[in-house]
Amino acid sequence: MAGKFYAVKIGKTPGIYNTWDDCKAQVDGYSGAVYKSFSSATDACAFLGWSTPDTSTSQTSDTKEAHTSITTASGEAVAYVDGSYNDATKQFSYGVVFFTDGKELHFSECMEDESLVSMRNVAGEIKGSEAAMRYALEYGCTSLTIYHDYEGISKWCLGEWKANKEGTIAYRDYYSSIKNKININFVKVKGHSNDKYNDLADSLAKKALGIE
16 A cells, blocks of 8 residues: 655644645645655655654555653554444544654544455454554564454454454464564553543544544
8 A cells, every 4th residue: 555645744734644635635725835745654754853764664644743641662652543434435444543752643544445344344443453563663663552442453463363354364464474573462442431542543533434
């Protein structure tokens, strides 16, 4: 899914966007807007002055930086992930709230994949978890703690549930391919329980689908 990353330094809402339409919405009619397109999220982050190592592209599609109330040690990252589904359009999405290096990053993506659509919002959940893992690797993190409300997020990776669908097999295999590169911990949280960041991840996923 590598593509262009549009970094808005000065605009309505500074951040990184995955499509020109999303970027245009932030700069169109904004006096003195400053923005630029890049082939990698790393370069886009560097343009915005965000601290990143030299690594490959990530899968972010709507990334925003905010002030964080969660602190992480050097090399550590924390991510809250959630997924959503639109039955009318047969699209699914994920939302991720990502903490590392003193930053709080928000990213989300709306996706279409016939091989995954039968999993509905769970497809978004696993894609969000994958995105968090890829982003942690891009930032050069040595550990990542993933907070999730769907128990399969951890159980498929740890072999506690059998992966028997194309999407869950790919998810398990991706985790297996990186688990020796980064220490990943999973924490189950109760969904819709007023957990600030779990609710925020849910909101990001819904907004990516245009249903909130």
